[in-house]
Amino acid sequence: MAVCAPNDVGTMFTEMADEVVVLQGESIGETYLNQEQILQAASATGATAIHPGFGFLSERADFARAVKKAGLVWIGPSAQAIEKMGDKMTARQTMRAAGVPVIPGEEVEEQDESAALEALREASTRVGYPLLLKASSGGGGKGMRAVHDPADFDQAARGARREAVAAFGDGRIYIERLLSGSKHIEIQILADAQGRTIHLGERECSVQRRHQKVFEEAPGPTMTVELREAMGQAAVAAAQAVDYVGAGTVEFLLAPSGEFFFLEMNTRIQVEHPVTEYVTGVDIVREQLRIANGEAMSCGPLMIRGHAIEVRLYAEDAANGFLPSIGPLSVFRPPEGPGIRLDTGVREGDEVTPNYDPMLAKLIVWAPSRPEALQKMRRALDEFVVLGTITNIEFLRDLCDAPPVVDGSTTTTTIDDLWPNGWNPPAAPMLEEASLLAAASAETLGLHRRSTTVGSDNGKGPVSPFATIQRRFP
């Protein structure tokens, strides 16, 4: 069973569900963040458990509590664990107490805007530049600002607070030293109610743009067995410090010195979990369901095999400052083949709207070695056809050829280092001419007037070389 907002009726996930309850209301607050309506939907359909997915209510302790109070199973960690980790400032304090190294920085508890700004300004001089401002309730880059020059501090702090208030209703901000040249390494953990807590190795997600991950892989290209063991143990200790039960991710920064620091713990399944599933063979969502049902997790000793890479397909114009784009998915043809997985929320004929996050799908590949996985990703991206809406496919494809990606030396600033003045597609005059020939020929042939394709309407639809064949399978 699924719930959806009125403007999501007819989208892919609603069609995949056996039953759909349409939530009433216009804004996200009235729909996907409306706990009461969601609990009513569960009761109306006879659902016995709620999986919150990622985003929206997935890291809301009050919702976890409300679900349990309603007599339903919450597929996630306890409300207490979510609270301790969800408030990033509390999490830093808990981790310090548990002996897990945290990034040098300061927490500011002030609520009042001017007092908070004053306290932050003072703390900034002690933490030192460059620094990061982060929302205590934050995540996904929202309410976060990097500051390199004290002159920019006030504007950045105000912006971070405003974004934090808008996104989370909580303007508290803390400061961290910005550790440049670091890698973002995170450890997937699983813990069951029987008291077993394990880690499933690391994912490297250093390649980020505005603190949003775009390219994730497992194992980490520079990881050693010793470091994996040390980070894995720290992650398990972090989870145990909050009596964690379920699937979760402990994020670390790995500094060039080889030291690692706790960043935060995500108390939910993560967008990039498929790379771990590919290399460990563990179906993490299945384990979540088992654990929520009170069963022991089913996975045996950790065994990492081959290499997996995920890229996030966004509806955004990479050549134009990565602005979100909208439009029809007139043609949406994902690649196929062994070791290729697509987790998608859209399909051909859908409309990309400005209502929600511009992420369309995740493309994941697996191969026995990292160079082979990277080559498979290049091929998969080349074959991925999306027409009607601008996507970041060509940017992702270009990324696969960037030297730090090829040699595995990526850091959290790789994208900015590679393209300080913004990204533009590499010039390909021959292909551009050929595409102009194709456009002019298609116009001459009147291909757009031959409505022969799935999803086309009144001749305005797409022309596909495949959908018109109309093969029939006995």
Place this chain on the structure above:
Amino acid sequence: MQHTFASKEGPLEVTLARNGEAFLLEGHELTPHSRGRMHVRMRDGRTCLVHAAKVGDIWWIHLQGRTYRWERIEPGSSSAEDEGGLVAPMPGKVLEVLVKEGDAVEAGTPLMVLEAMKMEHRIVASSDGTVLSVHFNEGDQVAQGAVLLELE
């Protein structure tokens, strides 16, 4: 078989030559197959499958991992381009207006902050100039393509 497409350098006239079923341009040869399929043999001998779709006036063309967009200009129409106008790239809400009428700005000066898809986007001056008019106030909702400010 002459078509005009918009390009950064201005209208681009394309005249196709024919060779039997095939279309020719600058040494590239396109062969339409039945049921809408197309192949291009490029001047350098490479051959590739082409996907094409028209949305509005724009042809979206995919080949060899690249997607190109060609906006067709109807014969007789002029391409209206708002010189100096800064348009909203996305539907969203105006969070901050950082300039007022008459302000002199340099290329790169932030002019307005928009919120769209829960993120803040800055509208910056694309060139040096003077702010002629500001069309929206803080808190206003703007549609995609709305002219936010005009620069001279």
